[in-house]
Amino acid sequence: MTAIHPTAVVDAAAQIDSSVTVGPYTVIGPHVRIGAGTTVGPHCVIEGHTTIGRDNRIFQFSSLGAIPQDKKYAGEPCELVIGDRNTIREFCTFNIGSPGDTGVTRVGNDNWLMAYVHLAHDCIVGDHTIFANNSQLAGHVHVGDWVILGGFTVVHQFVRIGAHSMTAMCSLLFADVPPFVMCQGQPAQARSMNYEGLRRRGFSPTRISAVKAMHKLLYRDDLTLEAAKGRIAELGSSEPELAADAELMRSFLDQTSPQRGIVR
Numbered sequence: 519m520t521a522i523h524p525t526a527v528v529d530a531a532a533q534i535d536s537s538v539t540v541g542p543y544t545v546i547g548p549h550v551r552i553g554a555g556t557t558v559g560p561h562c563v564i565e566g567h568t569t570i571g572r573d574n575r576i577f578q579f580s581s582l583g584a585i586p587q588d589k590k591y592a593g594e595p596c597e598l599v600i601g602d603r604n605t606i607r608e609f610c611t612f613n614i615g616s617p618g619d620t621g622v623t624r625v626g627n628d629n630w631l632m633a634y635v636h637l638a639h640d641c642i643v644g645d646h647t648i649f650a651n652n653s654q655l656a657g658h659v660h661v662g663d664w665v666i667l668g669g670f671t672v673v674h675q676f677v678r679i680g681a682h683s684m685t686a687m688c689s690l691l692f693a694d695v696p697p698f699v700m701c702q703g704q705p706a707q708a709r710s711m712n713y714e715g716l717r718r719r720g721f722s723p724t725r726i727s728a729v730k731a732m733h734k735l736l737y738r739d740d741l742t743l744e745a746a747k748g749r750i751a752e753l754g755s756s757e758p759e760l761a762a763d764a765e766l767m768r769s770f771l772d773q774t775s776p777q778r779g780i781v782r
Contacts (some may be wrong), residue, residue, distance in 0.1 A: 566614045571602040580610045586639030601627040612637040684712045728760040
């Protein structure tokens, strides 16, 4: 049987796997589904149309699936979808999506989300990310795989953060952060590329050299963004090992709006 503490309030319509553990005084609503092996700590509230996958660890005092902080929201059945093997620490607040976007706030797999992280409506978070304490995402923010956000990072609505990028503590993001970029400041500025992170993930010296070349094209060669994209495409075609990384960067830049731009 599911290990539900007697003081927890779990709606009879909630779909909870028999291996799930629910701590004292937690409240779980009728439209919640929780997969095998997940543990929910005490004093949590999980509500709305929320789906949580396998083997997640949800610590005390988290609020998952509340309605968006959006005045336009009028009770539509939007969703929060959380994948597998995520760690969600104390006082995290993840809202459901809104009808003005896809209607889904989504968190992938194997993420490490520290205390007081906020995901507003329609945020999309990839896999293997680390959000340090008090990282705050406004609505419609998209975060790629392997991103690291330093503590107290604040992200403006609709900003996109590319895979393998990293922010320093107290960074304030108003513009898109391309893949691999390390940034810092208020507003954030590009400082370098996340070379150490790439080494830890097994990037070869050739691939890291290509990332250095992309950094030079974007930030050192005084090129327009369009010109830099063309040079990055040439870099990817020069050697098969570099094609995927160059395409990751080029595709990201193609989706950056001229009004928002990238961190400089």
